[in-house]
Amino acid sequence: MIDAPSYPDPLGMSRPLTAQPVTPTYWQATAGTAPDDDGRLESDLDCDVAIIGGGYTGLSCAYHLTKLRVASVAVIEANQPGWGCSGRNGSFARPAIGRVPHADWERKWGAEIADAMFAEALAALETARKVIQEADIDCDVMPEGWLKIAHRAGRVAALQREGDLLRNRYGMAVEFLDAKRLAAEHVACGDGYGALRWPLSFAMHPLKLVYGLVRAARGQGAVIFRDTPALGLDKDGDRHVISTPRGLVRARHLVISTNGYTVEGLFPKLRHRLLPVMSNIVVTRPMTLEEKQAGNFVTSDCMSDARTLLHYYRRLPDDRIMLGGKGPVRATPRQMAAHRQELLRVIERKFPFMKAPSVEYFWGGWVALTPDSLPHITTAEDDQSLHYALGYIGSGVSCSLHAGRRIAEKITGQQVSLPTPLTAALPKYPMAAFRRLGQRAAMKWYALKDERL
Ligand SMILES: Cc1cc2nc3c(=O)[nH]c(=O)nc-3n(C[C@H](O)[C@H](O)[C@H](O)COP(=O)(O)OP(=O)(O)OC[C@H]3O[C@@H](n4cnc5c(N)ncnc54)[C@H](O)[C@@H]3O)c2cc1C
Structure with a gap:
């Protein structure tokens, strides 16, 4: 059995982790050689x-800024590009903006803002597709499709209602598949009582996408x-001055x-406004071929179940199953080991073949x-040169790429009309000192709802 890793809580830190080794993941084992970067910053720079931050948001921003001919763009990453979520996520690019149902x-x-939000979610997915195509990034993009699967019979009606809303209100061509069709056309999972299939969304190789963005942004002149x-x-x-260990x-x-x-x-404007949550x-x-045939696991779609504390899963190109879900509140080795076992039990239940x-x-x-379950892609009210884009609520692959693009457009003076809920200042958590306590209580309640109610 592989060791369970542990991850220190960002809420308890006064400085970011830095110069960390590469995180051992399936993606890291299969991504090939990392591209060159510009090493450590060793002196002052104008x-x-x-x-600040070299994940999809920062790299996409650098890519789009240099594409828009901004001459000098520097990404400052505490570890390696993609070291955060971007190099280790579940690989699903979806038309998602936050988690408000x-x-x-x-x-x-x-109605107007709801329409604008839906359009922005579609635009986010389109940004993801476009960046990959334009920058010619080879990141194992799979055919499009996302199955949201009812994990209990009692969830089927709600999923059908959701399908009606998406079709009738937003014109999205989602299709409801009953359990038989799900098993015959996609996969015979142990808890598949029906599914809503979105024609949009794709899986890819997240770390190869990071590598491609690094190559493309540096190729256009970013450091x-x-x-x-x-x-x-x-x-x-009018200058921001950022201190780093060896230069300003x-x-x-x-x-x-x-x-x-x-x-x-480190960032007064973000204090008490974010809650980092572990996803595993x-x-x-x-x-084996026999197992794959027994489960008719033919789909390459992204999949998730209909839980609030959802599981997300897919078949990988080498026929492994990848499955993710909520992690522990505190990511200690013991808690992480327990969660690994929990995810293994979920695999056994979902894929009995x-x-x-x-x-x-x-x-x-x-x-x-x-606090409002939305990402915020915005500029500080009192400083038009200070921008931030964060808070993707676990669904940030396409949204972070898109946010980086939108910020680049804003900086270069283009007309950017994001829906107002996204450009509003990031609200504070009430009783922020008790965020972890609140998280524990919320997770218990959601677990009860997901399994029983
Ligand atoms: C296990 C897991 C599965 C996921 N699955 C999916 C999925 O399938 N689909 C989806 O849409 N989303 C998914 N996500 C979320 C998605 O990966 C993120 O929303 C997205 O990658 C965020 O990108 P980012 O660039 O904003 O942040 P990150 O990629 O997290 O990058 C932030 C970077 O900032 C750096 N940093 C922090 N502080 C400093 C500092 N002071 N100075 C310099 N650098 C600093 C960090 O080192 C880090 O590299 C998943 C996330 C996880 C963890």
């Missing part, structure tokens, strides 16, 4: 735009520093794209929740 959108924001944590922010006239970075614009790895003490992934041994599945890869990462 640039037009400094970007579609059924609540119109009541919450009115990308690794092992270079931002340790303090200041302002000198001075920049006209500053973009903060640290998401679940944000050390809130297991990857099994490859299925796999005999004695073993876990060959296991890892986790911090996703960022926000």
